Amino acid sequence: xxxxxxxxxxxxxxxxxxxxxxxxxxxxxxxxxxxDTSIANVSLPAIAGDLxxxxxxxxxxxxxxxxxxxxxxxxxxxxxxxFGQVRMFITSLILFVIASWLCGLAPNMTTLIIFRxxxxxxxxxxxxxxxxxxxxxxxxxxxxxxxxxxSMTTLVAPVMxxxxxxWITDNISWPWIFFINIPVxxxxxxxxxxxxxxxxxxxxxVPIDSMGLALLVLWIGSLQIMLDIGKEHDWFQSPIVVTxxxxxxxxxxxxxxxxxxxxxxVVDLHLFLRRNFWAGTLATSIGYGLFFGNVVLxxxxxxxxxxxxxxxxxxxxxxxxxxxxxxxPIVGKNIGKVDPRYFATFAFIVFALVLWxxxxxxxxxxxxxxxxxxxxxxxxxxxxxxxxxxxxLSGIPPQRLPAASGLSNFVRITAGAFGTSIFTxxxxxxxxxxxxxxxxxxxxGNGAANAAIAxxxxxxxxxxxxxxxxxxxxxxxxxxxxxxxxxYVSAGLxxxxxxxVWITRPQSAAAAGGSEAAAGAH
Numbered sequence: 363x364x365x366x367x368x369x370x371x372x373x374x375x376x377x378x379x380x381x382x383x384x385x386x387x388x389x390x391x392x393x394x395x396x397x398d399t400s401i402a403n404v405s406l407p408a409i410a411g412d413l414x415x416x417x418x419x420x421x422x423x424x425x426x427x428x429x430x431x432x433x434x435x436x437x438x439x440x441x442x443x444x445f446g447q448v449r450m451f452i453t454s455l456i457l458f459v460i461a462s463w464l465c466g467l468a469p470n471m472t473t474l475i476i477f478r479x480x481x482x483x484x485x486x487x488x489x490x491x492x493x494x495x496x497x498x499x500x501x502x503x504x505x506x507x508x509x510x511x512x513s514m515t516t517l518v519a520p521v522m523x524x525x526x527x528x529w530i531t532d533n534i535s536w537p538w539i540f541f542i543n544i545p546v547x548x549x550x551x552x553x554x555x556x557x558x559x560x561x562x563x564x565x566x567x568v569p570i571d572s573m574g575l576a577l578l579v580l581w582i583g584s585l586q587i588m589l590d591i592g593k594e595h596d597w598f599q600s601p602i603v604v605t606x607x608x609x610x611x612x613x614x615x616x617x618x619x620x621x622x623x624x625x626x627x628v629v630d631l632h633l634f635l636r637r638n639f640w641a642g643t644l645a646t647s648i649g650y651g652l653f654f655g656n657v658v659l660x661x662x663x664x665x666x667x668x669x670x671x672x673x674x675x676x677x678x679x680x681x682x683x684x685x686x687x688x689x690x691p692i693v694g695k696n697i698g699k700v701d702p703r704y705f706a707t708f709a710f711i712v713f714a715l716v717l718w719x720x721x722x723x724x725x726x727x728x729x730x731x732x733x734x735x736x737x738x739x740x741x742x743x744x745x746x747x748x749x750x751x752x753x754x755l756s757g758i759p760p761q762r763l764p765a766a767s768g769l770s771n772f773v774r775i776t777a778g779a780f781g782t783s784i785f786t787x788x789x790x791x792x793x794x795x796x797x798x799x800x801x802x803x804x805x806x807g808n809g810a811a812n813a814a815i816a817x818x819x820x821x822x823x824x825x826x827x828x829x830x831x832x833x834x835x836x837x838x839x840x841x842x843x844x845x846x847x848x849x850y851v852s853a854g855l856x857x858x859x860x861x862x863v864w865i866t867r868p869q870s871a872a873a874a875g876g877s878e879a880a881a882g883a884h
Contacts, residue, residue: 375504381500383553384495384499385496385511388496388512389514390546390549390550392489392515393519394458394547394550395458395488396489397519398481398523398543401539402423405539408531410471412536413468425586425590426475426479428586428775429582429587430486432582432779433578434484434485435487435490436768436769437486437628438450438486439629439630439764439766439769440629443565444565444566446565448495450487452554454485454487454488456547456551458488458547459547459548461484462481462547463540463541465477465478465537465540466537466539466541481540487768490764490767493767494764495561496509496511497760498561506696506752509747509752510694510748511690511691511694513690513748514686514687514691530542564761571621571628573624574624574627577613577616578628580609580613580617581613582610584606584609584610584613586779588610589779589782589783590783593787629765629769630765630766633758633766636757637866638866638868639754639758641753641865641866642750643770644862645750645862646770647773647774648777648859648862649710651778652781652855653746655848655852656717656849659789661678663845678736681733681737684737685738685741685744686743686744687740688740688744689740689741693744693749697749701868702750702752702868703749705748706745707863709743709749710856711857711860712739713853715738716735717852717853719734720735721853723849724842725838725839752868754766755767756868792848796841796843797836797840814832815829818832
């Protein structure tokens, strides 16, 4: 029989150099994990070639990490309650370093997929617990500053991942995208041990919810695999995809019922009964899904249809972090003085503006035209994560923060996976529609089409070769128009999400400084 949970004892905040070092160590851990979600993307061709598999099989290097990570993230609350926040964080870091080393040594694709799944699973608790430990290191009044420091790593890492991964693959070898985690991880372990080993949270021997865990693995695994193979198998025209979808839906339904009725749930779904939590999590997740879908779409369009190399596309995306890094500390310092809903609303408006600007792109767009919205997007990112994290976790008692942070991060990560799959699928379907419409103009009665064919013929191309070249131009236009469609719709969705933010009733920093009982009753 489980013992009663101990009374919560708040740790005093760190001060001076200890707080600065703690912030650096926890941010480095977060940076490392977020980096690993994207660093392998540009290295897939090299990995697939070296290990003698097809590029499609190579995508499992990403999927195996994502599936295992998605399963582990919502377990954070239960694991930290059972083993302690600091102990769980350090154990996860050590296991992550070992898993990264094994990934770099993998002799074949099967082994690499197994080690990547291990790496994703042990990484699960690191991001939510880094958030929790960081908040405990600062006074309540400086919680916004703490989140600003933490958010900067989550803003920069997704941009650095493809750049760093591409450079390492081109100039060293792909195993080093995993080996670079080793020195960073070891240094972080020692720093966290030195600062936090005497700040362990109370341990409560909660029994394991084996049925809840099994259902979690079942529905998340089915959903993530469905998303990964859906496009390749023509989505719901395939019995495999339909079966995975049914298993995911039924598994989710049983999971929700079980977790709401179990005495010691592995995932605390009761958090969704809090208005701030569900509305904040939904706004963050939809926004992140739209953001991530567009982040994937833009470099694909640039590389496949605008003649950009992977490195060039990476450099076009890189400036997104510039204004975010500059503005994030300012947002953090003022989050206690200004209603965070105003900041989040401003972020959604700027995101909408950025995506509207991108919806005006054409095939003649130069580098400056493409980079301007990317630079402006940094403003939106600075005002997006920090206020919404504050709103989502507002009023949650400290002892429930790991569970809340883990659950909200899980929903956000899943939304990012949805965004990637939905955007790439819609992009191709919209491009097919535009291609069909544009092709109707290529006929003997169209003067422009005849002039183009005559021009190609005069350059020495046969009629078939001329038509092939025209088809390539139509392809370029079709995919550009499809990208513009998605940018435009995304802009509208960001504006439609603004009312969702105003459903919440976030606590002010001053109110948060009250009693824990008041926080729990909010």
